[in-house]
């Protein structure tokens with residue numbers, strides 16, 4: 159047995175690879191015949207990039223999306239051979255390394271193509287030209303689009319790049335806004351075709367439009383948050399979409415004490431017990447991703463019941479008022495999980511913290527161990543261990 163085999167880790171995010179595979183399969187089936195690209199950016203939304211990448215490919219994703227070139231290279235280093243798409247670049251980005259590693263590049267400006275050409279790589283990577291269809295982040299403006307297309311055609315003819323796709327990203331503001339963005343993408347494609355461009359793929363939708371707007375699926379959908387079991391919508395949760403939460407965040411009770419009525423708890427003493435009560439200390443705080451703004455709203459699950467967090471959430475810890483319940487040091491505290499036993503979900507925490515479930519899982523910090531359960535993805539590096547469930 160190694161140090162990894164610990165019955166009660168101090169702080170753990172348990173990642174259920176089977177739940178993740180179920181979600182990827184569900185979404186890929188929904189989107190078919192459109193292809194599924196799975197977003198594992200931001201360390202797979204906090205879940206751990208490499209294991210989730212292997213599980214996604216096994217469950218039907220044809221390609222992976224990460225933010226930038228370093229993340230894409232890390233996936234190649236971990237043995238991933240499937241197409242990997244990266245779209246956020248800066249003047250220091252290593253376009254040459256990306257080309258050598260056959261990374262698909264999202265391209266928003268001519269300077270990126272120039273940098274790629276200047277790198278003098280021995281291979282021509284596939285490029286996906288991005289048009290800004292309303293989100294106003296990256297992507298060429300309508301004015302800059304013809305120049306970007308011409309430059310890509312030139313570099314394609316020189317063997318520096320392979321012109322592969324045109325794409326954009328939606329604002330998820332309303333179906334009408336999304337329909338307008340789709341029109342803008344189609345108009346941009348028409349302009350590009352007029353200049354001689356031929357695209358093998360068009361893509362636009364992420365989870366939200368991928369699930370609800372079939373006309374936006376085009377050739378492929380870039381699914382992210384839904385694959386982690388969290389709904390992109392306000393009117394239905396992940397379970398309502400047939401998805402399973404993938405991450406369970408937990409920690410053992412670190413201290414227990416009995417106090418009298420009127421006892422103040424945590425910084426500022428903003429909470430006072432209303433009767434004699436038992437307080438349990440949990441070693442997770444905002445440095446681990448527990449949002450401090452959830453103070454006064456958050457609940458956690460201990461021994462089959464939900465209890466309120468008492469007083470301010472601190473950097474490393476928070477306190478739970480369990481009343482007269484029997485709670486002992488070492489008891490498991492589930493901050494959020496699947497929700498099927500009644501424990502809070504990441505979506506519940508999004509409500510406590512006035513945010514979205516994406517932020518709740520993505521912000522889980524580096525002090526929290528990621529523990530993987532479920533079937534081992536084939537080909538995943540041996541160094542990544544799986545726990546027994």
Ligand SMILES: *Cc1c(COP(=O)(O)O)cnc(C)c1O
Nearest residue numbers: 197327364365380381382383384
């Ligand atoms: C994050 C991201 C996605 C995935 O979005 P979800 O809403 O999480 O499904 C897709 N495409 C781009 C460009 C993204 O930045």
